Amino acid sequence: MADRKNFTDVARDRAPAWCRVSFLMCGDWALAEDIVQVTLLRLYKRWHRLDPDGIEAYARKVMARLAIDASRQPHRRSELLTAPPEHPQRDSAPEDGADVRAALGTLGPRQRAVVALRFYCDLSVAETAATLRISEGTVKSQSARALATLRTLLSLDSTTLNPTERLLP
Known part of the structure; x- marks a missing residue:
């Protein structure tokens, strides 16, 4: 069982990579950041029950499901942003x-x-x-x-x- 002090470290270290994965799943940088925020919230709520070795898998599972769910919302389909975030080439x-x-x-x-x-x-x-x-x-x-x-x-x-x-x- 992981303690909540480690949550901040995990969130700070993994959130940028999770945003990139989420962006690949949904194609919209703003939505990808929203998905990661919801993922972090769900991680925080279940942090005391999660196995430290399963945190990455749990986060990917949540992000994938949120990305698929978001694609089903009609208001999201009309305005997809394709401009990627600024990252080193x-x-x-x-x-x-x-x-x-x-x-x-x-x-x-x-x-x-x-x-x-x-x-x-x-x-x-x-x-x-x-x-x-x-x-x-x-x-x-x-x-x-x-x-x-x-x-x-x-x-x-x-x-x-x-x-x-x-x-x-």
């Missing part, structure tokens, strides 16, 4: 990341969550299935369809698409 060109984020925006909410968890968070099929409460077969089919869509939209062949390379700026 990586080795790839900035327009590459914008292309990938735009392509991710065409995916459905579940496919986005599967892609973000599988390839950005580097979860296994079983861990992704448990996080999203879907079967392993659904994870496999959703990720295969999502990657096929991304390959088509990005005009890449299957050997050059590595989903973890260019997701964030």
Whole structure:
């Protein structure tokens, strides 16, 4: 059982990374920050019951469910912001990341969550299935369809698409 003093450290250390994961799931930076805030609130409420080794998994599960739920709200569908937050650039060109984020925006909410968890968070099929409460077969089919869509939209062949390379700026 973790004590509440550690909560501040975990929140400070992990919130930026969780915002990036949440952004990949929902495509809207403001909504991603809201999702992380709700996630932190739920973590704080259950902090005394959580296993310290399960905090990251619990946070990913909450973020994925909140992102999928948010996509079902009609007022959110009309105004998606695609401008990413300001972060240091990586080795790839900035327009590459914008292309990938735009392509991710065409995916459905579940496919986005599967892609973000599988390839950005580097979860296994079983861990992704448990996080999203879907079967392993659904994870496999959703990720295969999502990657096929991304390959088509990005005009890449299957050997050059590595989903973890260019997701964030």
